[in-house]
Amino acid sequence: MPKVTIDNITIDVPPGTTILNAARMIGENVPPAMCYYSKLKGSGGKCRVCLVKVTKTSEQNPRGMPKLVASCVTQIADGMVVENITSPEVVEARKGVVELLLINHPLDCPVCDQAGECHLQDLSYEHGAATTRYDFGRRTFNKIDIGPYIQLHMTRCILCYRCVYTADQLTDGRVHGIINRGDAAEISTYIENIIDNDFSGNVIDVCPVGALTDRTFRFKSRVWFTKPMNAHRNCDKCSGKVTLWFQGEEVLRVTGRKDQYGEVEEFICNTCRFETKKKSDWVVEGHRRIDTHSVIAQNHLPYELDVVHPQIEQAQ
Amino acid sequence: MSRLKILTEHIDKPEITGIEGYIKHGGYRAVEKALKKMQPDEVTEEVKKSGLRGRGGAGFPTGMKWSFIFKGNDKPRYLLCNADESEPGTFKDRLLMEKIPHLLIEGMIASSFALGVKTAYIYIRGEYMYILHILQKAIDEAYAKGYLGENILGTTYSLDLHVHPGGGAYICGEETALIESLEGKRGNPRIKPPFPAVEGLWGCPTIVNNVETICKVPFIINEGGETYANIGIGASTGTKLISACGNINKPGVYEIELGVPVEEFIYSDEYCGGIKGGKQLKALVPGGSSVPILPNRLITKTAKGEPRLMSYESLSDGGFPTGSMLGSGGFIVFDEDQCIVRNTWNFSRFYHHESCGQCSPCREGTGWMEKILHRMEYGHGRMEDIDLLWDVQRKIEGNTICPFGDASAWPVAAAIRHFRDEFEWHVLHPAEATRRNYGMGRSAEPIEQVTA
Numbered sequence: 001m002p003k004v005t006i007d008n009i010t011i012d013v014p015p016g017t018t019i020l021n022a023a024r025m026i027g028e029n030v031p032p033a034m035c036y037y038s039k040l041k042g043s044g045g046k047c048r049v050c051l052v053k054v055t056k057t058s059e060q061n062p063r064g065m066p067k068l069v070a071s072c073v074t075q076i077a078d079g080m081v082v083e084n085i086t087s088p089e090v091v092e093a094r095k096g097v098v099e100l101l102l103i104n105h106p107l108d109c110p111v112c113d114q115a116g117e118c119h120l121q122d123l124s125y126e127h128g129a130a131t132t133r134y135d136f137g138r139r140t141f142n143k144i145d146i147g148p149y150i151q152l153h154m155t156r157c158i159l160c161y162r163c164v165y166t167a168d169q170l171t172d173g174r175v176h177g178i179i180n181r182g183d184a185a186e187i188s189t190y191i192e193n194i195i196d197n198d199f200s201g202n203v204i205d206v207c208p209v210g211a212l213t214d215r216t217f218r219f220k221s222r223v224w225f226t227k228p229m230n231a232h233r234n235c236d237k238c239s240g241k242v243t244l245w246f247q248g249e250e251v252l253r254v255t256g257r258k259d260q261y262g263e264v265e266e267f268i269c270n271t272c273r274f275e276t277k278k279k280s281d282w283v284v285e286g287h288r289r290i291d292t293h294s295v296i297a298q299n300h301l302p303y304e305l306d307v308v309h310p311q312i313e314q315a316q
Numbered sequence: 317m318s319r320l321k322i323l324t325e326h327i328d329k330p331e332i333t334g335i336e337g338y339i340k341h342g343g344y345r346a347v348e349k350a351l352k353k354m355q356p357d358e359v360t361e362e363v364k365k366s367g368l369r370g371r372g373g374a375g376f377p378t379g380m381k382w383s384f385i386f387k388g389n390d391k392p393r394y395l396l397c398n399a400d401e402s403e404p405g406t407f408k409d410r411l412l413m414e415k416i417p418h419l420l421i422e423g424m425i426a427s428s429f430a431l432g433v434k435t436a437y438i439y440i441r442g443e444y445m446y447i448l449h450i451l452q453k454a455i456d457e458a459y460a461k462g463y464l465g466e467n468i469l470g471t472t473y474s475l476d477l478h479v480h481p482g483g484g485a486y487i488c489g490e491e492t493a494l495i496e497s498l499e500g501k502r503g504n505p506r507i508k509p510p511f512p513a514v515e516g517l518w519g520c521p522t523i524v525n526n527v528e529t530i531c532k533v534p535f536i537i538n539e540g541g542e543t544y545a546n547i548g549i550g551a552s553t554g555t556k557l558i559s560a561c562g563n564i565n566k567p568g569v570y571e572i573e574l575g576v577p578v579e580e581f582i583y584s585d586e587y588c589g590g591i592k593g594g595k596q597l598k599a600l601v602p603g604g605s606s607v608p609i610l611p612n613r614l615i616t617k618t619a620k621g622e623p624r625l626m627s628y629e630s631l632s633d634g635g636f637p638t639g640s641m642l643g644s645g646g647f648i649v650f651d652e653d654q655c656i657v658r659n660t661w662n663f664s665r666f667y668h669h670e671s672c673g674q675c676s677p678c679r680e681g682t683g684w685m686e687k688i689l690h691r692m693e694y695g696h697g698r699m700e701d702i703d704l705l706w707d708v709q710r711k712i713e714g715n716t717i718c719p720f721g722d723a724s725a726w727p728v729a730a731a732i733r734h735f736r737d738e739f740e741w742h743v744l745h746p747a748e749a750t751r752r753n754y755g756m757g758r759s760a761e762p763i764e765q766v767t768a
Contacts, residue, residue, distance in 0.1 A: 045507040046675050048715055067714040073507050096711030100680040133704055136687045159673060178502070178673075181485070183683040185673035 002078035006052075007086045019071035019082055020050055024261065029085045032094075032123050034101070034208050035160035036072035037263055043165050044072035047158065048097050049123060053090050056081035068093055091127070098128040101158055104139050104183065105209060112156065114210030116223040116295040119262055120158065141186070146176070147194035149201060149215050149274050154186050157211035163187065163203035170199040170267055187211070198237055201273040205256050205264045216274055217245075217253040224298045226252055228288035233281055237269035243288050244279075251277045260291065319586075320547060322535045322555045323528070324571045327415045333450070335457040338418040346534035347463055350426045351471045354537070359430035363533065365541025367553035372398055372489075372526030373604065373644040374719075375628050384513040385431055386521040394522040395433045396498065397424060397530055399440040399447075400482050400489040403604040404666055405646030408557035409527035411569045413440070413447045417454035421477065423530035425463060426537055428475050431523055435476045438527075439494050442484030451479045486670035490718050491524040493672065504674045505718035528557055549575030552627035556642070562649035565589035578602070578624040578631075579616040582649060595651040599735075602631050603643020605663045606723030608730030609656070610640050637733055656738045657749075660731040661689035667724035678721040681712040685728055692739065695746030702739045706732050 001012040004022050007029050013022045021038070023030045031052055036044035044050075051068040059079030068090060071082070084090060102124060109115040141154035159178065164187075167174040175193040178185050189195060195203070204212050226245040233240045245253040254273045256264030276282070290297045331337025338344070350359050364379030385393060397420065401409040413420060420438070428436045440448050455477055458464045466474045480498060482488045488497045492506035495517050516522020532554060536544050545553045552574040561567045564582065566589035572581065581587045582597065591597055600615045601607060618624050619638035624631065626642070633639025650659065668686040673679040688705050691697055705728060713725035732739060742749045 045717060048676050048717075051715060070507070070717075093711070093715055096707075097676055097715065100684070100711060101676050103680045103684065134684060136684075158676070159679065161674075180673070181487075182668060182671035182673045183679050185679065 002076055002080075004076040004078075004080045004082065006082045007084050013076060017076055019052055019054075019069075019074050019076055019080075020044075022076055023071065023082075023084065030261075031071045031084055032119070032127065033072050033261070034119055034123065034158060035162060037162050037165070037206055038261075039263055039267070040162060040165040040169060040206070043162060045070045047101070047160055049094055049101070049127070051090060051093050051097070053083040053087040054080060055083055055087075094127045095129055098124055099132065099134075102128065102132060103134050105156055105158055106138070112210040113213045113218050114156075114207075117262075118210060119208035139183070145194075145215065146189055147196045147200060149270065150195055150204060151213050151215050151218060152187060153211055153213070155211075156209050157187055158209055159185055159187070160208055162206040162208065163212055166203050166206050166267075167195070167200070170202055171197045173197065198269050198271070199267060201270045202256070202264070202267045205258070205267075208262070214253060214273075216277070220252050221247055224295050226296075228290060228296065230257065230285040230288050231282040232285065233272065233276065233283060235269060235272055238272060239266045239268070240272055241266055242268055242272055242282075244282060244284065246279075249279060251279055251282075257288070320555065320573060321571050322544075322547075323412060323416075323419065323531050323557065324569075327411070332416050332418075333454075335418055335454065335461055338416070342538075343418055344422055344463060346537040347422055347425045347429075348469060350429050350537050351469055351473055356430045356432055359426060359533075359537060362536050362541040363430070366532075366536045366544035367541075367548075367551060368529065368532055368536065368544065369552070369628065370526055371528035371532075371556065371645070373403070373606070373641075375642065378525065378529055381513065381525075382427075382431060382523060384511070385523055386514045387432075389521075391520040392435065393431055393433045394517045394520055395424065395428045395431055395436040396491075396494060396517065396522060396524045397436070397438040397527055398489060398491065398494055398524050399438050399444070399527050400486075400494060401444075401527070401644075402441055402484075402486040402489050402670075403606060403644050403646055404663065405561060405601060405648045406559055406604045406644040407561075408559040408569050408645055410444060410447060411557070412527055412531050413444070413451060417451050418458070419531045419534065420451070420527055421454055421458050421463070423533040424477055425458075425468070425475055426533050427523075427525065427530055428477075429473055433523075434474060435478070437498060437517075438477070438479040439488070439498055440479055440481050441489075442482045445481060448479055448481050455479060485672070486666075487672045487718075487720060490720065493718070494524060495522060502672075504672050505720070507717055547573055549625065549627050550629055552629060552642075556626070556645055558626070558645045558647050560588050560647040560649070562647075563592045563595065563651035563654065564649045565592055572626055574625075574627045576626045577616070578626055581626055581647075582615075588647075588649065591649065591651050593651070595653065597649065598652045598654055599650040599656060601640070601646070601648040601650075601727075602626075603641045604646030605648070605666065606726060607641040607643040608637075608639070608726045609659075609734065610730075611734040614638055614734075637730075640730070655693075656731050656735040657689065657742050658693050660728055661686065661693045663727045664689050664724065667720070671720065671724070675717045675721070677712045678716045678724065681708055681721070682724045684708050685712075685724070689728075692742045693749065695742075695750035697739075697743045697746070699740065699743050701743070702732060702736065705739075 006023050009026050031050040033050050034047035050071040052071040054065040058077035144152045146152050176189040179188045204214050229244045231244045242254050243257050244251050256268045326332045326341045360382050368378045369375040485503050487493045488503040490505050493503045497503040512522040547554050555571050559569050570587050583590045600610045628642045631642045664686040668682040671678050671682045688701050709725040709728045712721045
């Protein structure tokens with residue numbers, strides 16, 4: 001199996017593995033990914049936040065690659081050496097890309113429905129700069145209800161194309177895509193069309209920011225006030241395996257189950273997502289595991305505050 | 317002094333546009349020779365021997381590119397002619413297609429034969445619709461004469477050639493975006509690898525070559541690769557079409573032997589005829605708007621003090637910041653009255669408009685650069701804007717999917733590197749910068765709002 005070294009950690013990976021997935025196997029210092037989605041064919045390479053430096057291309061070619069490469073679409077070769085956060089060049093470039101992404105995405109997390117689950121929020125915290133140097137007007141859009149369940153707020157869209165790939169690969173008769181070009185590009189449906197099919201709700205799950213939101217949940221609660229539980233039901237369209245987001249005994253929201261990289265494990269149908277919101281519709285399996293660093297974990301996971309022992313006690 | 321002309325020798329003859337006139341002047345001899353006397357690999361070998369480099373801008377060796385075409389499966393192979401000539405300052409290919417369309421068709425047939433292609437396309441810029449009709453007429457003539465279609469000239473080789481108009485987007489000149497566009501999709505560049513030679517049009521092995529590159533192939537077949545390699549200088553073999561414009565006495569398209577001194581090209585009566593109005597030469601963009609601009613001191617001499625030549629190597633200065641690129645041959649000359657800031661803004665405006673928006677740095681960065689340059693040009697610039705502009709272009713360069721990001725960043729970087737004092741003048745003298753009139757009137761665009 002080919003051997004790859006990422007940030008001084010060496011691992012054997014199956015042939016054809018990308019640098020990003022190799023980093024995910026190692027599990028430390030994984031490059032961020034805003035547009036790559038392992039479940040969607042053809043995704044990746046667009047947001048450029050996962051740029052890494054290849055200092056050695058392979059055993060046969062000890063020279064590095066002349067430019068930074070997108071780790072989500074670059075396959076590893078035997079003997080490849082990659083620098084992620086150990087390369088100042090990568091850190092600087094990533095900071096630059098985050099700054100550019102935030103030009104047309106407001107960091108208004110307190111009033112965004114995605115707060116607490118937003119990949120860009122995490123990214124800007126981990127890799128961004130404290131302030132912006134952009135002082136021109138930013139583009140704004142009205143919110144659009146595209147169908148009964150989904151609201152599009154283009155102001156927050158970072159054009160990752162994930163929802164387009166989802167609609168293309170999961171649904172029949174895709175009615176939305178990207179119109180215009182450059183920084184005028186936007187997600188749009190065909191004229192007077194709505195997104196209405198059995199799997200349309202998955203575009204909400206794949207959106208890394210708060211551009212596509214669930215109209216049945218929007219601003220009903222903040223995610224850290226809800227309690228996520230694994231549940232399932234018999235469904236003739238999908239696996240029926242979901243996460244229920246409870247407030248008390250009330251199910252506020254149903255989503256797909258997401259892995260540690262925020263990608264759903266199995267896409268679910270609209271019936272499960274939007275039309276079965278009673279606890280009695282589901283077989284509840286138990287608590288959803290939430291990373292302790294996630295804001296969603298607040299108030300849910302048992303933890304103890306450190307005990308402070310003032311010096312005055314010791315002095316006595 | 318009369319110099320060797322490979323492409324433009326007969327271009328002024330009116331009858332050359334038609335197939336009869338073209339054949340009368342020696343046309344289609346290369347097709348006869350290739351199809352009847354040569355094997356496909358022999359044609360590729362001749363092109364390799366010639367040292368021909370891609371004339372679309374990148375300058376990659378054509379023969380080597382052809383040899384990359386994947387032959388390991390039964391999928392059809394395609395040859396695409398990139399006629400999406402959209403770079404500001406570059407207008408050379410249209411001359412060939414307009415005046416001597418059969419040269420391109422002959423080149424396409426010979427190249428397709430070498431690559432084992434059964435279907436080939438000419439992807440033409442949408443704004444060149446009138447040329448599309450000229451090409452279509454020429455293709456019809458070639459079909460009628462038996463140079464295209466089934467069993468060309470009685471051989472077993474068959475080829476279909478189509479001409480396809482683009483929608484007029486600059487990005488569709490990038491080879492993978494061109495393929496996407498030809499497939500009927502949005503013209504977004506693909507991520508490489510896989511390279512088109514392995515997986516291109518409809519997932520099949522595909523070669524994309526520029527018009528001028530393909531037009532060179534008939535000469536190489538007729539005269540031999542070595543004859544072609546003896547023209548030019550060093551690794552820059554053969555001739556090159558240069559579209560010269562700007563403040564010169566004789567703007568136009570010139571065919572030069574590579575290696576001609578830049579000074580001679582600008583000042584000799586055979587070519588540009590000197591600077592208009594006898595003014596001083598201020599700056600030069602030698603290869604289309606995407607390449608770095610050169611200041612006066614680096615135009616006729618390289619950083620080493622050697623004469624600057626019209627060649628890939630000499631113009632690039634070995635990749636150092638003192639050089640530029642031969643690029644597509646869009647030769648733009650600036651006299652002493654021209655404003656570099658305004659010109660840089662103008663280029664930047666183009667790249668902002670034409671960015672496909674697929675990847676973040678290019679989508680957001682090109683607009684940011686344009687807005688900063690706009691406010692500098694219109695008297696609202698601040699001294700820190702110059703460093704900010706430098707930093708923004710660095711964030712784009714090298715970080716994008718396709719070379720468009722570099723193309724938008726290089727002109728800005730070179731302008732700041734060589735003409736920083738002019739940017740500072742704009743900041744220090746905003747009223748004077750705003751008052752200037754270039755005979756074109758003030759831009760109707762509103763000044764960007766400064767909110768901080």
